[in-house]
Amino acid sequence: MALIDYLVQGYQMALVLLLAPLLTGWVRWVKARLLRRRGPSLLQPYRDLAKLLRKDVVLADSASWLFRVAPYLIFAALWVAASLVPTFAGGLPFSWTADLIAIVALLGTARFFLALAGLDVGTSFGGIGSSREMMIASLAEPAMLMMVFTLSLLAGTTELSAVAHFMMTAHVGLRMSLGLALMALVIVAIAENARIPVDNPATHLELTMVHEAMVLEYSGRHLALIELGSALKLVLYLSLLGCIFAPWGMAMAGAGLNAYLIGLVAYIAKLAAGGVLLALFETSIAKMRVFRVDQFLGAALMLGLLGALLLFVSRSL
Amino acid sequence: MHSLAFDIAHALAGSMVVLSFLLLYQDRVYALLNVFALHSLALALAVGWQAYLQDAHHLYVTAVVALLFKAIAIPTALHRIVRRLDIHRTLEVVGGVGRDMLAGAALVALAIMVMLPVTEGSNALARQDLAFALAVVLLGLLLMVNRHNAISLVIGFMSLENGLVLAAAGALGMPLVVEISVAFSVLIALIVIGVFLFRIRERFDSVDMQAMDTFREGRRK
Numbered sequence: 084m085a086l087i088d089y090l091v092q093g094y095q096m097a098l099v100l101l102l103a104p105l106l107t108g109w110v111r112w113v114k115a116r117l118l119r120r121r122g123p124s125l126l127q128p129y130r131d132l133a134k135l136l137r138k139d140v141v142l143a144d145s146a147s148w149l150f151r152v153a154p155y156l157i158f159a160a161l162w163v164a165a166s167l168v169p170t171f172a173g174g175l176p177f178s179w180t181a182d183l184i185a186i187v188a189l190l191g192t193a194r195f196f197l198a199l200a201g202l203d204v205g206t207s208f209g210g211i212g213s214s215r216e217m218m219i220a221s222l223a224e225p226a227m228l229m230m231v232f233t234l235s236l237l238a239g240t241t242e243l244s245a246v247a248h249f250m251m252t253a254h255v256g257l258r259m260s261l262g263l264a265l266m267a268l269v270i271v272a273i274a275e276n277a278r279i280p281v282d283n284p285a286t287h288l289e290l291t292m293v294h295e296a297m298v299l300e301y302s303g304r305h306l307a308l309i310e311l312g313s314a315l316k317l318v319l320y321l322s323l324l325g326c327i328f329a330p331w332g333m334a335m336a337g338a339g340l341n342a343y344l345i346g347l348v349a350y351i352a353k354l355a356a357g358g359v360l361l362a363l364f365e366t367s368i369a370k371m372r373v374f375r376v377d378q379f380l381g382a383a384l385m386l387g388l389l390g391a392l393l394l395f396v397s398r399s400l
Numbered sequence: 401m402h403s404l405a406f407d408i409a410h411a412l413a414g415s416m417v418v419l420s421f422l423l424l425y426q427d428r429v430y431a432l433l434n435v436f437a438l439h440s441l442a443l444a445l446a447v448g449w450q451a452y453l454q455d456a457h458h459l460y461v462t463a464v465v466a467l468l469f470k471a472i473a474i475p476t477a478l479h480r481i482v483r484r485l486d487i488h489r490t491l492e493v494v495g496g497v498g499r500d501m502l503a504g505a506a507l508v509a510l511a512i513m514v515m516l517p518v519t520e521g522s523n524a525l526a527r528q529d530l531a532f533a534l535a536v537v538l539l540g541l542l543l544m545v546n547r548h549n550a551i552s553l554v555i556g557f558m559s560l561e562n563g564l565v566l567a568a569a570g571a572l573g574m575p576l577v578v579e580i581s582v583a584f585s586v587l588i589a590l591i592v593i594g595v596f597l598f599r600i601r602e603r604f605d606s607v608d609m610q611a612m613d614t615f616r617e618g619r620r621k
Contacts, residue, residue: 257407259414378425378497385421385501392508393414396531397407399516400524 085176091343092175096166099322103165103314104128106321106354113362128314135307143204143300153200154301154308157193161312164189165319169326171346172334173244183231183241186323187224190275193312194220201297208289212296215373219281219293222380223274229387230267233260234327236394243323247330260397263390265328270383272320274376276313279365281376284313291370321357322350329353405453409525412446413532416566417508420539423559424500427490429482429551433475436555440470443562446529447569453525458579459569465583466565474558474590481594482551485601500546504539511535529570536563550600550607554593561586 108125115122142151167181167189194216201213235241237260238249255261274281277294286292298309326333332349334342371379419439426432444467451459515531540560544553561582568579597607604611 257404257411259411259418262411263418381498381501382425385505386418388505389418389421389508392505392512393410393417396414396512396516396528397410400528 088176091172092177095170095172095175096162099165099170099315099318100162100311102351102354103311103318104132106318106358107314109355110317110358110362113359114366117362117366128310132307132311135302135310136304138303140303140305143206145203145205146300147203150200150203150300151305153196153203154305154312156196157200158308158312158315160189160193160196161315161319164193165315165322167243168319168322169244169247169333170322171332171350172338172343173247173326173330174335175244178244179242181243183234183243183246184228186243186319187227187231190316190319191220191224193316197297197309200301204300206300208292208296208299212293212299215293216297219274219376219380222377222384223271226267226380226383226387227271229384229391230264230271233264233387233390233394236391236398237261243326247326247333248335250327250330251333258394258397260390260394261328263386263393265324267383267386267390268324268327270379270386272324273364274380274383276317276320278361280368280371280379283370291373293373318354321354321361324357325350325353406525409446409449409453410528412442412449413529413566413570416442416446416562417532417535417539420536420543420559420563421501421504423543423555424504424539425497427497429487429490429549430479432552432555433478433482436478436559437471437475439559439562440466440474443566444471446566450525450529450569458575462565462569462579462583465580466562469583469587470558470562473587477590477594478551478554481597485597485607487601487607500542503546504542507538507542508535511538526570530567533563533567533570536560536566539563548609550597550609553609554590554597557589558586 105125105128108123108128111127112122112125164186167177167186169175169178169181198213198216201209201216203209231241234246237255237258238246240246240249249255273279277284282293283291284294287295289296294313298306301309332346334346338346416439419435419442422435423432423439426435444463447459447466448463451457451463511534512531515534516527519527519530537560540556540558540563543556543559547553547556565579565582600607600612
């Protein structure tokens with residue numbers, strides 16, 4: 084019994100890693116179709132990664148040991164965070180560690196090292212990217228924590244598997260606070276994944292890039308790890324949205340093989356739907372000026388705060 | 401856990417508070433007017449739901465009045481006025497949106513802290529409506545205080561009035577006569593404000609209230 088649980092846990096860890104490039108490819112493909120282009124194959128991100136892994140690393144003379152270590156740290160933190168979020172099954176052996184605050188901390192660690200690596204080589208682009216990333220992060224993180232706070236008030240826990248269980252079984256009713264928390268999380272997810280109104284994942288234009296500016300000096304296997312890390316981050320946020328706000332179909336601990344299969348199909352369907360929505364949103368909106376990002380993220384913070392306040396009213400009545 | 405009826409009332413009244421925040425967030429005139437129309441629509445739905453829950457037929461009239469006048473007539477009229485005024489269509493915010501949002505959050509917290517203890521012992525629906533209504537009123541006042549543009553002042557005033565109607569609907573039994581007379585006085589206010597807007601524009605070439613301040617100081621000397 085326990086062995087099967089560990090197997091499922093290991094399977095989930097492998098699954099997010101294998102699905103991550105596919106999801107990125109899927110979002111790119113849908114975006115291309117929306118613009119009436121044919122778009123690259125869904126497998127293109129895998130090919131890119133394979134190519135990058137084969138290539139030599141070119142290091143700047145001024146790069147320190149930190150620059151070389153950072154990609155591995157970033158990738159490890161993001162992979163752990165992504166595999167902690169319940170995807171197709173809850174109540175797994177490591178579920179007790181899947182605490183929302185721990186996941187926020189892991190993401191923060193990855194971001195910290197990425198910003199350091201951007202500063203390390205000493206080029207001006209890296210510096211710009213790092214400072215902007217930190218500005219965005221300093222606004223997105225409080226918003227995320229506010230959302231976590233609202234959610235934990237409602238569900239009585241910050242452990243994701245238990246939250247999903249609560250959402251599926253308890254009579255949740257119509258909750259304004261949950262709607263607000265959902266909007267806040269979507270805004271934070273867009274900002275954290277360097278998606279369009281905040282940052283453009285496909286640009287290399289000096290004035291607008293944030294994430295790309297930080298990783299400009301990376302090449303070869305280091306770049307591959309960082310790219311895979313960003314793809315994992317996207318999977319993480321979509322899984323998080325699915326697990327908290329649409330946990331339907333997720334298998335619970337000790338369920339049979341059939342339940343796991345249903346959960347897997349539901350999970351992949353959720354990811355695909357999330358990818359389509361993201362692509363639709365990105366094609367229908369223009370990128371913001373950097374100095375408007377604070378308003379955009381401030382709105383997320385406000386929504387989180389309002390959610391907590393409204394919850395307070397309905398609780399005390 | 402509450403019943404679904406309570407949850408829906410909570411969601412509708414809560415969405416009015418959220419829309420009040422959206423009013424604070426806007427920096428374009430037309431967007432402001434559209435959000436105000438949504439605000440009034442939320443009011444109409446909230447009042448209509450209250451009418452259904454309390455089985456009070458006159459509240460349906462209030463909801464229809466809110467829908468027709470505030471969600472349709474007033475925004476349309478203001479759209480036309482803005483177009484005829486031909487003014488600059490961005491709104492300047494005193495001290496930035498971020499500060500407004502924080503002040504707004506503090507006001508909402510204040511409204512809840514004040515209203516929930518004061519109304520102890522009465523109906524849960526009424527308590528919640530009163531708390532949210534006070535929040536909407538305070539946010540409307542904040543909008544009026546922190547904007548220079550006359551259009552924002554008008555919208556702040558109207559959203560404040562929406563908050564008052566929400567409070568009245570929750571408070572079990574406001575007479576229909578009062579309701580209708582308030583609605584009409586708001587409509588009259590709109591006409592007066594419209595005339596004034598054109599006068600201000602004629603006189604100062606702008607609807608920025610700071611222009612009027614300097615004018616007054618000039619007279620005092």
